[in-house]
Amino acid sequence: MEKLIDPFGRTINYLRLSITEHCNLNCFYCRSEPEGCRAVTKDKILTAEECLNIAEAAVELGMTRIRLTGGEPLVHPDITDIIFRLSRIDGLKDLSLTTNGVFLETMAFKLAEAGLDRVNISLDSLDEETYRQITRGGKLLKTLKGIEKSLQAGLNPVKLNVVLLKGINADEIRRFIELTLDKALDVRFIEYMPFHGHKNWHQYFLPLDKVMEIAASIAPLVPVKGEHGGPARYYRLEGALGKIGVIYSLSRHICSVCNRLRVTPAGTIKPCLFSDDEIDLQLSLSDKEELKEKLREAIKFKSDPTKVYGDPLDRVKQFQVKRPMTQIGG
Ligand code: SAM
Numbered sequence: 001m002e003k004l005i006d007p008f009g010r011t012i013n014y015l016r017l018s019i020t021e022h023c024n025l026n027c028f029y030c031r032s033e034p035e036g037c038r039a040v041t042k043d044k045i046l047t048a049e050e051c052l053n054i055a056e057a058a059v060e061l062g063m064t065r066i067r068l069t070g071g072e073p074l075v076h077p078d079i080t081d082i083i084f085r086l087s088r089i090d091g092l093k094d095l096s097l098t099t100n101g102v103f104l105e106t107m108a109f110k111l112a113e114a115g116l117d118r119v120n121i122s123l124d125s126l127d128e129e130t131y132r133q134i135t136r137g138g139k140l141l142k143t144l145k146g147i148e149k150s151l152q153a154g155l156n157p158v159k160l161n162v163v164l165l166k167g168i169n170a171d172e173i174r175r176f177i178e179l180t181l182d183k184a185l186d187v188r189f190i191e192y193m194p195f196h197g198h199k200n201w202h203q204y205f206l207p208l209d210k211v212m213e214i215a216a217s218i219a220p221l222v223p224v225k226g227e228h229g230g231p232a233r234y235y236r237l238e239g240a241l242g243k244i245g246v247i248y249s250l251s252r253h254i255c256s257v258c259n260r261l262r263v264t265p266a267g268t269i270k271p272c273l274f275s276d277d278e279i280d281l282q283l284s285l286s287d288k289e290e291l292k293e294k295l296r297e298a299i300k301f302k303s304d305p306t307k308v309y310g311d312p313l314d315r316v317k318q319f320q321v322k323r324p325m326t327q328i329g330g
Contacts, residue, residue, distance in 0.1 A: 010302065019071075057295060104143075112155055121161065130169060183241055193273075215235065270328060
């Protein structure tokens with residue numbers, strides 16, 4: 001079986017497939033300003049057939065894990081069909097989804113039956129008003145119900161993604177960590193990244209050291225091995241059911257463990273989150289052999305993990321990726 005190994009020796013076995021730019025929420029740090037939701041055009045969506053072709057090509061090249069993301073993948077009109085078809089690809093070992101969780105209350109069981117293995121749910125606040133402000137209109141209760149339904153549906157593990165935002169949710173770190181004590185949830189803290197040249201990055205950026213400090217003050221922390229490699233580091237509070245994850249997106253060098261390629265809903269491959277390089281797939285979306293060729297080409301554009309950025313502050317300043325996250329897929 002062929003494998004995708006980049007010029008720096010990293011095995012690339014994980015595809016993030018962003019299937020639509022559309023989203024039902026409008027999180028301020030994810031969208032471009034000032035366009036917000038209105039920036040989404042009708043054509044920035046991959047069809048079920050295109051998703052299947054890309055996924056099959058990736059698996060034939062040795063990729064074993066696919067995450068569906070967006071925009072919001074659950075607003076894609078064919079999401080259940082996409083999951084059903086992808087989950088039946090021979091050789092695909094792990095099919096997951098990143099979602100804001102709003103629709104999971106009604107969809108979690110259907111998605112699990114279709115073949116979804118697990119979910120990551122974005123939840124940046126446990127306070128109704130703060131949640132509403134971050135998402136510009138979202139209702140916290142909907143996502144909380146979606147989390148419960150995902151656990152009941154047997155999606156395993158259920159991970160919560162918390163983007164740490166100075167002055168907005170940093171005072172909730174303890175509450176988030178304590179969720180892991182009696183629930184089988186993995187709560188993952190992610191450093192804010194200033195996409196789309198967000199000028200006010202210093203207003204929100206907070207290194208994750210704060211999280212580790214607070215966690216250690218609650219109970220002894222035991223390092224645990226993550227199931228899938230990649231940049232997340234996991235710990236368990238002694239006796240807790242769930243785990244804490246930390247993703248030092250900017251304050252530490254994590255490129256050496258990068259194992260992924262991203263496909264955007266505009267039909268491009270994005271080899272590196274820290275770079276604007278993209279490879280156009282538009283003319284290849286219906287041809288699996290051409291897609292494989294493009295994927296092989298894309299790994300040549302993976303960045304040199306030893307050369308990309310200097311110290312943490314430099315990395316934040318240099319992080320000037322043109323597309324906002326909603327057009328890339330986190
Ligand atoms: N709509 C889905 C959701 O809300 O999870 C999937 C798409 S969203 C772009 C995927 C992930 O990217 C979310 O966990 C979100 O918090 C993260 N994200 C978006 N913008 C980010 C930023 N500027 N810095 C760090 N993480 C970001």
